Amino acid sequence: MTHADAPRPEYPRPQFVRPDWLNLNGQWQFEIDRADSGFERGLVEAELKGEILVPFCPESELSGIGDVDWMEAVWYRRTVTIPADWAGRDVLLHFQAVDHDATIWANGKEIVRHRGGWTPFTADLTGVASAGEDVTIVVRARDPKSGSQARGKQSDQYGNYACLYTRTTGIWQTVWLEPVPKSRLKRPRVTPDLANGEFLLDLPLSGPRAGLSVRATLSDQAGEITTAQVRADLDLAPRLRLAIPEDRRRQWSIDDPFLYDLTLSLVAADGSVVDSVTSYAGLRSVTIEGKAILLNGQPVFQRLVLDQGYYPDGILTAPSDEALVRDIELSVAAGFNGARLHQKVFEERFLYHADRLGYLVWGEFGDWGSNVGKTGDNQQPTASYVTQWLEAVERDYSHPSIVGWCPLNETHQHLHDRITQLDDVTRAMFLATKAADQSRPVLDTSGYSHRVLETDVYDSHNYEQNVEKFAEAMSGLAAGAPYANAGPNVPFSQPYAGQPYFCSEFGGIWWNPDARPDEDSWGYGERPRTLEEFYARFEGLVAVLLEDPQMFGYCYTQLTDVYQEQNGVYRFDRSDKFDLARIRAAQTQTAAIEK
Template identity: 65%
Template sequence: MTSAMPKPEHPRPQLIREKWMNLNGTWGFEIDAGDSGVERGLTTRELTGEILVPFAPESTLSGIEHVDFMEAVWYRRTLSIPQEWAGNSVLLHFGAVDHDATVWVNGVEVARHRGGFTPFTADLGGVVEAGADAVIVVRARDSRHEMQARGKQATWYNNTHCQYTRTTGIWQTVWLEAVPEVYIKRLRMTPNLADSSITVEVPISRNRTGHTVSAVLTDCSGTRIEASARADLDLTPSLRLSIPVEALRPWSIEDPFLYDLEVSVRDGSGGIVDQVSSYAAVRSIALDRRVVRINGKPVFQRLVLDQGYWPESLMTSPDESALIKDIELSMAAGFNGARLHQKVFEERFLYHADRLGYLVWGEFGDWGVSGGGTIGHNQKPTASFVAQWLEVLKRDFNHPSIIGWCPLNETHQILHDRLTVLDDVTEAMFLATKLADPTRPVIDASGYAHRIRETDIYDSHSYEQDPDRFAIEQQGLADGKPYINRKADGEEYSVPYAGQPYFVSEFGGIWWNEAEARQAVEGTDVASSWGYGQRVSSEEEFYTRFDGLCSVLLDNPDMFGYCYTQLTDVFQEKNGIFTFERGTKFDLDRIRASQVRPAAIETRRDGS
């Protein structure tokens, strides 16, 4: 097992302190097949193996590569808390642990968390001090029998269709941070383009008399905008940073400008108690009939479905460059954004989307949640869906690249059937999103069962492969009768369309792999491969079909965007623009030319 530290970058680029320690690297590890580890003393003894954190044990990069089901897995690491952290509390952060985590430090249980996609923190105050050793033990339970949000993780042994190898245990960065008694918990930055300002809310751990919070916003020319407020009057002090007109640069895909931001807590004598570095942007989103405006202008969203899997590391990016590369590949192919599909992406991906001007829709991993309780498809809605989703909104609110939220995907509730728990969860997740973030549009459920009449966005999924039939499918939008997903017998899932902005948020998925096509001609069995519809017979046929499908949506002035399936092949699913290894499959100039149209196409989408 290598001792090198993978993914050494700070995992939370919008809240950075100087005193932190990355805990990625080699940890003790053991598979607990019967989930009997507590009874067998795994909380107190050394473990039998090693793993490279933060890679899941199913992955090659973890050094384990165990792809069978694991009821539970255990991790153990001993480290020394830096002596220079004396006088501070120590926070232990986990980026994501799939699915049900319990954490002990020096034999004391310090945290429990349910949900495989979202971060959690353990405060080690009173458990370990600076200069002392900390023995960290983590148990992660991930039973195949438990109803939970899984995204695209297969619930039977083999990968099939669009379900992929599972992720168990730690799969995002683990790290320590030193904080004073009065410290900044997080930042919440709300831009106001019309007012040329950013409001920064600063929740702090203590509202101490005489303390103040202050913020300094700077741009590349050295302009400084400052604001301060008392820290003892409000539970969450709020600062308004008013940006002079000459220093205002709205964030956009053409100019993804980010201001540097420094936020401090000071005591009564003016001394700095706590300080964090961050960044901020000014950007607006508005809805006008069927138009989605960014900074007051219609922007046609040419999105691609991004599953965020890699062959050697599964849901975890192998390194920082892999995150950047996926955005750059997408943009090179002519897309200007992505649906971050069926998982919660690492926050550093969002940082790169912010700085590169890449539009993204934030999503939760719950595909097929209406599929029932069989082993083959056991995602069912629970209270933890809502809890995890609120954790997503809390973590990612500040990222300007996020221009919409998608809490649910492809639910299948019959419109006039009896109400279900999923109806309750759908409404709870929609309302929670609107309350937590009134600045972005929300789609209640992407594809199939729209249950919320006032959903901001309406959509459908269509994998019709014939461009002519696809055009007929989509022609009713002008008359307020868009294509909607129905059961095969015509029974409806959704409440009626109410004139919202509309897009086809999944289409294409054209099945093509040159080597497999050659095998098919030779009569070799390629049944393990999968894609939507009839496989094209040649690369040229792919270009014709891709251009025809995109043209149907690009030429429709009532459509605000689309999302093509998908960015890369993923395991057996061979319908990506790129291979699973991010290799080239097509002439990108031709792919881009099919999407990037003259500016006149954009100006027709002005709501007039």
């Protein structure tokens, strides 16, 4: 199967590209292991009973299975031939995402384990299989029904209900092989420095580096701009600066999402290239000034939409690359300029398209299901959350479209309760994010319990449907006592300390004109009685926030309907529900903070 013939054939890692790779999406042997007894029954060595279309999860229609019952574990098996022309290079096996706990065998040998359903991991096939040889890959993905697991919006019951949706188990993003030299580049960190008109590059390496140098070349449409080179053997991650002459400087922005081309090389003493990758970068800054968040030194009101990233046929997996692009285009058509990528670490290609289309996003973890199997609704994340979240931050650090991080969502903990594991993990995730990235603001946890006093951003979720009551609830910001879900000085949170503030979830107006009276349907508040009542409510809620001079943005719930949650701007199949010109007009008035 060629790349073009495979489902989801596009290159899965567009910010770190090597020319040679092999897409392993397509038909794999597959077996559901309901009781997680497959290892004892010999499934590492056995042929499996069925087939599945990777990278779609077995719950999805696109997988060819469509089984939505609980699966404690699932198994995959496929034999592939490593291309003969990869001789002399190491071969890496990449999994872009497997939900949830994965163990991988190659030719019967265990080669890697990984916990977490949101982030990629890699196994080195050196010593197991080489170019021209067959390799049999076996995957066991465990997805236990109970326990503290970062599930995002995956349902904790057999069926969907309220704002919880069909689960995903096993492989749900691209699987691929990549040949690499023994001495090679690892994923760089690209930090824009708009004030000095340059990029700072940290270039970690793998393998022997004696006698080698790292080189970076920055280009635009007119050709090469600048090149920098430094010895590779004096630092674990050699650092380079690429200064841009003033006449070639071009800022990345919503209106002009300009991207520079990057070529990164590992160079031998004789000038030969040992390894080379291509990438890109956007020159922009994100700063805080009072209650405003500035993009390139200017206040830009963040008109965000809550994007859950679910699809009727693929669930968490977009059916195509074009579907990722369309979601951004639909959002912009409705008047939004960005999104909270909600309760899901979106695949890298979505961020690539956000980068090139000038779409602002907040990177978020999918922690919301961590109360599954527990009494009450207090969430108790584990140290594994910190590990998984840092993998996401490391993967996505260099994307210019990301303007903020949000590790956790709607954690519930009374401020005066005893210190718990939740407090420790919340602070750990905040501090770890700040240590990993000093260039973006961090929101400790969205919605309820602001446990970290020094959080860069403060927010609330308010689904009040009456415009007058909504305005009254949000009016306390001017006096330094903003709405915090239970009123001013809510006991869930540390006191507000003047940070930039936004209402990061509101609206959610329940509207499905096609719903039958007996159909399962859900949304916030009382449904509008007429379409005109919907427009009046939408316009009124949006205006409350746009007209507040101390509000830096908002996030409207939500982009599309998702199964029974029918409060999207679009239907679940992405067809229109409303007059988009009217929705857009309500949002595109100049915000008070932009004046």
